[in-house]
Every structure is written in structure tokens, then in C-alpha cells.
Amino acid sequence: MDILDLLKQDARLTAKELAVMTGKTVEEVEKVIKQYEQEKIIAGYSAVINWEKARDNIVVAFIEIKVTPERDRGFEEIAKRIYSYKQVKTCYLMSGAFDIAAVVEGTDLKAVALFVTQKLSAIQGVTATSTHFVLKKYKENDLVFEEEEKDQREAIIL
């Protein structure tokens, strides 16, 4: 596995551990990681948190947004206006029936709804929005949120 695969699984692995697991020297690993960070290939490190468990007042919605692209700037400027809100956790340019997808978090349904109607819909160039509330997260970033099944294997087998 290369360093990116290993870090994707566990971002807490130290350079020393990564060096052992990839057969490289610690210096090589540090250098490669630094390069990845500079090139934004590694854009950051964060824990994948099951917010539903940690807090009971979190609402997540998936918003489909249709926009009219701006002359010269295309979708970039509108996307920036959307993703600059701290309520927007994820933002994608999409192909298909709508243009931009945003994942929005709020403390309750009303907060999310108000944010969409008062902020997102009001952005110049946004022509329509469609809000889908997330009822349950099964899997995110390769991690399954359901209680993992225990190791089913016998403890000792030849």
C-alpha cells in the first residue's frame, strides 16, 4: 500500500510507522507527505465522526442547486458564494439535472430550511434548490457507521 492509502485508513499513523509499512526511510516518508501537503493532495486531516451519536441536535441535508453560470467565471464564483457559508460542509459541481450539490448541517430542520431559503436561494444566479434531509448515515469516507461485527473467527486455527 502506498502512503496515501495508509493515511486514508488511519491519519494518525506516524512517519516512523509509515516508513516501516512501506519499506521507505522516515526521511523519505516525511518528504513525500510534505510534498502531498504542499500540492494539496493531502488537503487536511480530520476524524470521521458519527455526529448522530455524539450530539442529538444535528440535521444534515443534501441540497440540489440549479444556477445560471456567470459570464467568464462559469460556476466558480457562485460555488464560492455557496461554499463560503460555514453551514455548507461539502460542495460539488455536478453533471446532470442540477449544477451544484451542497451538504448543509444545522441544529434543527428549521435552521437548515431557513438557511436554504434565506441564504442559498437568495444568492444571485441560483435559480432553484431542492432540499433532501438525511435520515441516517450508513457509510461515510469508507467507514461503516453501524456497529462493526466482531471478529467471527475462532481464536486459534492452524
Next chain:
Amino acid sequence: MKKPGDFIREEVKKTPPSGIRKYFDMLHGMSDVISLGVGEPDFVTPWQIRESAIYSLEKGRTHYSSNTGIMELRNSICVMLERKYNLKYDPLNQIIITVGASEAIDIAIRSIAGPGDEVVIPEPCFVAYKGCVNFAGAKAVPLQLSEDNCFKLTVEQLESCITDKTKVLILAYPNNPTGAIMTKEELKPIADYLSSKDIIVISDEIYSELTYGIEHVSFAGFKNMHDKVIYVNGFSKSYSMTGWRLGYVCAHKDIISQMLKIHQYAIMCAPTFVQYAALDALDQCEGDVVNMRQEYDARRRYLHRGLINIGIDCFEPRGAFYVFPNIKKTGMTSEQFCDRLLIEQKVLVVPGTAFSSAGEGYFRATYASSLENIKEALKRMERFIKTIND
């Protein structure tokens, strides 16, 4: 009057049960044990294969298949063997789908070796070989492999064990429990030597997909030995399908046609829906195999280096998913070491002696376990080594 147990054949009686039984008793009532004692992948079978088995049940593929296995699967296996290892077998008459590689080993031994015959078994090795040889009424001749030579087999060692009664050599690389592999250059002299001998080689290559940094070479690929090799492989280790019990055996048609009789009368056929799932495994899950191999490799490096860092000697394994560390300098026997490690630090590993007396002074630990487990096991082993040294 005879007691019920008196009816048991001598060959069965004299074969000892697996050397790990006592650990089941010791484990009873213990909690928080980290087990590196498992001889199977920790990955669940890729979903695609599981889904395919469900589908094949839905489709009602619940009947017997042909004795040799479904034609599509035999065909796919033969195509894969040629592509990967340059082995040419005719799916019509040179392959049998078996219930795990274990059945393949059993019917291979039973077809070839009987009373008066000798079977050379390089040790330490998988536990079943000797048992199968005993049950067939043949004589198992142990050949002790040496760590100095990275547990590889040499012609000199072989020469010293071969008599005019030798009928079979069992070759098992990549190896359980040592993790040793043999390269083409190392296998070739063995093939050259055996090519002029009337000896059949049963080549158990169940770990063929699990070699690290080096491509697996099949012993059946040597032209001068091809007709005298019984090639054994299966889906357990490569596709993480241990519980499905699906293997296969390939050989010259005159051997397969005879082996088929034992398989026919003892087993009938491998489970049909499992065969259909295996077909999807071969056709669509190559990527999963690569991913699993890469993950094992990272853990292999971690566990191997970790052991060396805490002062446990260990040669670098290049295949399967085991390390086989040398604990002779602790002054303990394998069993003493493993018992104490379990009781004092709650880490379960398998004493080398479970894999024949040649394993004395070693233990087997698997890296088919999560990195988290491996890290914790290493911490505990480090504490254990410190208490021994104090």
C-alpha cells in the same frame, strides 16, 4: 469383548490430535485476549462473491454438479492458471473442484501413497499432511528445514531423505507456518533432481496469491516435472473464502481420472452454489485480491520490524500471512513461551511444535489481523520479553 475405542485403526490412533486443542481450554473464561493464532484471513469475503452466492441460491442452483465441478469454473480456473503461472491443464480431464484444498491434499495422497510407501514431508509444515499420510497407511518421512536457509528446501536435504520406497514429496510454498517462499532459481535444481526420479510431487500452493515483492512461481511450471506434479490450490486464502470450502486439484489426466473415483465416492461434488460464486470471484475480484495482498504486506512489515525492535529474532517472511520468530534465546520451549505469553499478557500465538518437532524454538503469529491488534500485541510482547529478561 472389545471396547468401542478398540475398533479404531492403528493408523488413526497413532496420529495425535491437533496441538492447539489445549489453548481452547485455556482461552475459556479469559477476556481481552489478542489472538494472532488464526490461520485464515481476517477480511470477510468480498461482497461481490457473497452476493453472487445469494443470487445462485435464488436461482435454485441447489443440485449436485458434475463430479469434477461445473464446467465454467473448471474452464475459468484453467485459463487463470495459464495466464498467471503458465500452467496448462485441460478443463475436461485435468482438474477436479474439491471441498477445500484440504480434500485435494487428502485424495492426492490417498491416490498415490499406501502401505509400504514413503512420503517426504519438509517440516515445519501445515498439520494435515502427516495425518493424511498416516490415514493412507503410508509412512511419513520428515525432512527438517532450517532457518539458516530461510526454511527453503535443497537438493542435498532431499537426497538424504529419499529411498527406493519414496513415492511422494509434499512441497508447500509459500509456506504455512514459516512464511518462506522459493524462487524459480531455488526450485529449478529440485525439479531437475526429481525429473529423473519416480516420485510424485504434491505441490500445495494455496498461498500463491500472497507473496510480497516477488512473483509466485509454480513448481508445476517446470516442464520436466509437469506430468509428475499434483497441483493443489483453492479460494480460501486468495479470496478470503475459508469457510466456503472450495479448492481444486490439477494433474496429468491419468492421475486425475483415478483421484476422481475417491472424490466421487467420498464427496460426490463440491457445493454447487459455492462453485458459481467462485466463478464470479475469478472473473471479477482480482482487484480485491490485490488490495488484500497490499494490506497484508504493510502489516507484515510492521509486525516483522516490531518483533525485531523488541528483541525477538525473526527471519523476514515473503509469503502467506505468518511470521515465524525464533525464541531459542529465551531458553523456553515453544509451548512454555506461548503458554506464558497467553497467561501473562493475553496474547495468543501458536507454538512452532504444533507444526512438527522441527518447529521447536519458534512460534507462529499471523498478520492477518487488524493493525490495531498487531500494535497492541507487540506492546504486550514487549512487556513479556522485559519480564523474561529481568
